[in-house]
Amino acid sequence: MTSLLTVALLLAASPKEEISKPLKTVVNSVRYGKDLIALKNFAGDEQGKMLTGDFWAKGTDAQRAEFSKLFLELFGKIAFPKIRKNFENLDTVLYDDPTVEGEKASIGSTILINHPVKKQELKVTYALNKGKAGWQVIDVTVKGGTSMLTDIRDDQVQPLLKEGGWDGLLKAMRDKAAELKDVQLK
Numbered sequence: 001m002t003s004l005l006t007v008a009l010l011l012a013a014s015p016k017e018e019i020s021k022p023l024k025t026v027v028n029s030v031r032y033g034k035d036l037i038a039l040k041n042f043a044g045d046e047q048g049k050m051l052t053g054d055f056w057a058k059g060t061d062a063q064r065a066e067f068s069k070l071f072l073e074l075f076g077k078i079a080f081p082k083i084r085k086n087f088e089n090l091d092t093v094l095y096d097d098p099t100v101e102g103e104k105a106s107i108g109s110t111i112l113i114n115h116p117v118k119k120q121e122l123k124v125t126y127a128l129n130k131g132k133a134g135w136q137v138i139d140v141t142v143k144g145g146t147s148m149l150t151d152i153r154d155d156q157v158q159p160l161l162k163e164g165g166w167d168g169l170l171k172a173m174r175d176k177a178a179e180l181k182d183v184q185l186k
Contacts, residue, residue, distance in 0.1 A: 016098055017099075020098075020109075030083050030084055031084060040133075043131060044069070105130070106125060112125055127147075
């Protein structure tokens with residue numbers, strides 16, 4: 001007779017399945033225009049800490065919360081339409097075994113794009129954090145490039161923080177959100 005422990009172990013998701021699940025949700029949600037579902041799988045506060053660096057601790061709870069909300073909104077409105085276009089010819093996504101260190105994980109993937117004109121194979125690595133909501137995406141790096149958050153931090157967030165502090169950064173983000181008010185997240 002099979003013990004309860006054996007049954008529990010068989011039913012438990014492997015680390016690869018557990019960690020790749022939010023990634024699969026993001027890919028499919030973005031691909032099929034379910035942006036709000038995709039955004040729930042991103043760790044906004046962890047992204048905020050990475051993007052703002054030492055400024056994160058200097059911000060008030062309200063400033064940090066507004067930043068996280070605005071960042072995810074802007075990210076969804078700017079990046080998702082571009083990603084969705086690339087995913088029109090998505091063939092498959094293969095996930096590697098993850099590397100887990102406490103509440104942080106890294107997992108690689110190979111994304112196969114089967115475009116009629118040009119087939120592509122993208123190597124992508126994801127950084128995730130395990131919080132109250134489970135595993136969530138912090139950052140994405142396409143092989144041969146820098147991470148998504150590194151580029152955003154260095155090119156946009158840090159210059160705004162250095163120039164105008166939290167007030168200047170949040171004003172610029174509010175202005176950009178107003179500019180994109182007609183782009184709807186579904």
